[in-house]
Structures are given as C-alpha cells and as structure tokens.
Amino acid sequence: MSIYRDNIVGFMIRPQVAISSCLMGERVRYDGQHKRSAYLVDQFNPFIEPLSVCPEVNSGMSVPRTPIQLRKTDFNIVLQDVAPPHHDHTASMQRFVLKLIEQSPYICGLITKSKSPSCGVTDTPMIRDKDNSVHYGSGYYVRLMRRECPHLPVIDDKAVLHQDYRHRFLLHCFTLGRFYQQVKINPENGARSFHNQHHLLFQSIDPMKSKELKQVLELWANGKATQQNYLTYLAHLLQKPFRVHHAFKALELFISQQEKSLQSSLRVLFKTLRRQDSDQWISALFAKHISQLSSQLTLDQIGDNPFFMPYPIELMAAAN
Structure with missing residues (x-):
C-alpha cells in the first residue's frame, strides 16, 4: 500500500487490490488466452496498488490446462477437472x-473474472452430483477469500463498470486502506483516529449502524472484541443502501460544528446539493457532486475528511 499527493485531499493512499491476472492482460487462462480489461488497466490501476492474482496458476495449474469445474457433493464443494480422471484441485x-x-495481509479488495470456476462472484456454475443440476454462485477462490476475510469487498469485471457498484467497492477499498495505514503508523491509537476521521462518512450512510460500530471499537479497546470484529462490522456498514437524507443530516450536523468562517462556504455547498434532484441520486452521483463542489469552493479545511473525497475524483468518471 502506497501514498501519493492529491491536490484536493493532500495525501491519498493507494489501497492494494487483488485483480485476476487475466484481466490484467496476462495469458493465464486455461486456453492460454487473456481477458484484458482496458478500464482496469488504463483508468483504474494508476490509482491503486494492483496485485495480479491467478488462483489457478498460483495453486499449481499449468497453462494451457484442462478446464475445471465446481461440483457439489453430499459433503462439500470440490474443484476438479472437467475431463476424466477429474483431478481434484480443492x-x-x-x-x-x-x-x-x-x-499480503493488507489487501483491501478483490476484482475477479466473472463466470470463472475460481473467480466468479455470482455467476459461476456448480453441478450437483445428486442430479447433475446446475446452480450459480461464487467461484472457489472467491468462496475461500470471503470465508477467511469477510471484511473484504469483492466485485467482478462486469459489475466494476457499473457506476454505483464501482462506487461502493471503491468506498470500501479506500476506507479499508486508510484503516490499515493509520493502524500501521500508530498501533495504539490508529483505529480510534481512523474512526474519528470517518465519523461523518459513517453517519451519512447509517447513523444507527455508525453508533453500533463505535460500540464495537470500544469493545475492541477493552479487549472484548478484535480487529476482525471491527472490520467485519465496518464492511456491513459500508454495504448499506445509500439514503440521501442520512447524508444531508450528517452534513448539517457537520456544518453546525464548524467555525463561522467555514460555515458560510459549507452552506453554499449544502444549498447547491439540495437544489439537485436528490430523488434520482445514487451514492456514486452524490459523491461526485460533493467532491466537485468541494473543489470548486476551495474548501481546503475539509481536505482530510473522507466524506467529501472518499477516493480520487478521477475514479468517479464513467468507465470507458
């Protein structure tokens, strides 16, 4: 995880994101080909720390290789070759x-190849031994990562092109990256500093869940919870549906707590946002508007608050 300078928010982290190698243009697929994503390679990767991962090759499979599949037995799920003798790769x-x-303990998210027996998120076919019926779900690598790291956001190459899905993923990745950064810098108080820095963002998503997350932080501080408990609850909070009225209430509260010299500019921002057709807003559009307005109003005093710039504004542009 690295850090670079951003003109609006000062120092911006580059979270480490594990990306399926075939999407990076590497010829690692079973047929020796790739599935290069121009968006990920050209627009996305400059702002993150990409970690190329092909779970099939990295777990010992050759290129080219026999296609593999997921099968559901009476006892578990297995990953095996399609062709006899059905070698087991589980x-x-x-x-x-x-x-x-x-x-790689600081991975902040996964971007994977759709439909892959290893990397699919929702559309990997799985065959039931009992009746040879086909069901769809996650690939085996994604299943294992979700089991071991339930706090990590996961998205596939199709969903990442969708504005709102991408926003939720990026919000989660960059938030998690800032958590790791602060805890590494300050093991004793980094988690509390992180939470205080992100309080407005958490409030804008769900005030009640934000309060509960603070309680988990206190339990962790008192030895009654763990870092993993906090990160898992954080993931639940960041996955909540966007509600613009929560965001406006959080912003109103924030404005009331600022010095008068800053309040006037913040009220201009607030009124401008309210004039928009907020009923049509999805979370990605709201983030884009508030980031652009903050820049135009040169609100430098709020530069470190992730509510106003949760990740680089360049990543808010449409995926070409």
Whole structure:
C-alpha cells in the first residue's frame, strides 16, 4: 500500500487490490488466452496498488490446462477437472489462499473474472452430483477469500463498470486502506483516529449502524472484541443502501460544528446539493457532486475528511 499527493485531499493512499491476472492482460487462462480489461488497466490501476492474482496458476495449474469445474457433493464443494480422471484441485487452492492472505495481509479488495470456476462472484456454475443440476454462485477462490476475510469487498469485471457498484467497492477499498495505514503508523491509537476521521462518512450512510460500530471499537479497546470484529462490522456498514437524507443530516450536523468562517462556504455547498434532484441520486452521483463542489469552493479545511473525497475524483468518471 502506497501514498501519493492529491491536490484536493493532500495525501491519498493507494489501497492494494487483488485483480485476476487475466484481466490484467496476462495469458493465464486455461486456453492460454487473456481477458484484458482496458478500464482496469488504463483508468483504474494508476490509482491503486494492483496485485495480479491467478488462483489457478498460483495453486499449481499449468497453462494451457484442462478446464475445471465446481461440483457439489453430499459433503462439500470440490474443484476438479472437467475431463476424466477429474483431478481434484480443492486442497491446492485452499493452500494457495492461506498463503496469499499470509503474504499480503493488507489487501483491501478483490476484482475477479466473472463466470470463472475460481473467480466468479455470482455467476459461476456448480453441478450437483445428486442430479447433475446446475446452480450459480461464487467461484472457489472467491468462496475461500470471503470465508477467511469477510471484511473484504469483492466485485467482478462486469459489475466494476457499473457506476454505483464501482462506487461502493471503491468506498470500501479506500476506507479499508486508510484503516490499515493509520493502524500501521500508530498501533495504539490508529483505529480510534481512523474512526474519528470517518465519523461523518459513517453517519451519512447509517447513523444507527455508525453508533453500533463505535460500540464495537470500544469493545475492541477493552479487549472484548478484535480487529476482525471491527472490520467485519465496518464492511456491513459500508454495504448499506445509500439514503440521501442520512447524508444531508450528517452534513448539517457537520456544518453546525464548524467555525463561522467555514460555515458560510459549507452552506453554499449544502444549498447547491439540495437544489439537485436528490430523488434520482445514487451514492456514486452524490459523491461526485460533493467532491466537485468541494473543489470548486476551495474548501481546503475539509481536505482530510473522507466524506467529501472518499477516493480520487478521477475514479468517479464513467468507465470507458
């Protein structure tokens, strides 16, 4: 995870994001080909720290190779070759995932290839041994990562092109990256500093869940919860549906707590936002508007508040 200078928000982190290698243009697929994503390589990657991951190759499979599939037995899910003798790759994939987590403890999100038996998020076919019926869900690598790291956001190459899905993913990634950064810098008080810095953002998503997250933080501080408990609850909060009235209430409260010299500019921002057709707003549009207005009004005093700039504004542009 690295840091770079941003003219609006000062120092912006580059969260580490694990991306399926085929989407990076690497010829790692079973047929020796790739599925390069121009958006990820050209628009997205300059603002994050990409970690190329092909779970199939990294767990020992060759290129090219026999296609693999997920099968549901009476006892578990297995990853095996489609063709006889149906070599089983389940254990090698499990070993790879545990090694990946150990070697890369600061991964902030996963971007994976749709429909892949390893990397699919919702559309991987799985065959039931009982009746050979086909069901759809997550690939085996994604299943394992979600089990071991339930706090990580996951998105596939199709969903990342969708404005609102991408916003939710980026919001989660960059928030998690700032958490890791602050805890690394200050092991004793970094988590509390992080939480205070993000309080307005949390309030704007869900005031009640924000309050509950603060309680988890206190339990952690008193040894009655863990960092993983906090991060898992944080993930639940960041996945909540966007409600613009929560965002406006949080902004109103923030304005009332500022010095008078800043309040006037913030009220201009607030009134401008309210004049928009907020009934049509999705979370990505709201973030884009508030980031652009903050820049235009040169509100430098709020530069470190992730509510106004949760991630680089360049990533708010449409995916080409």
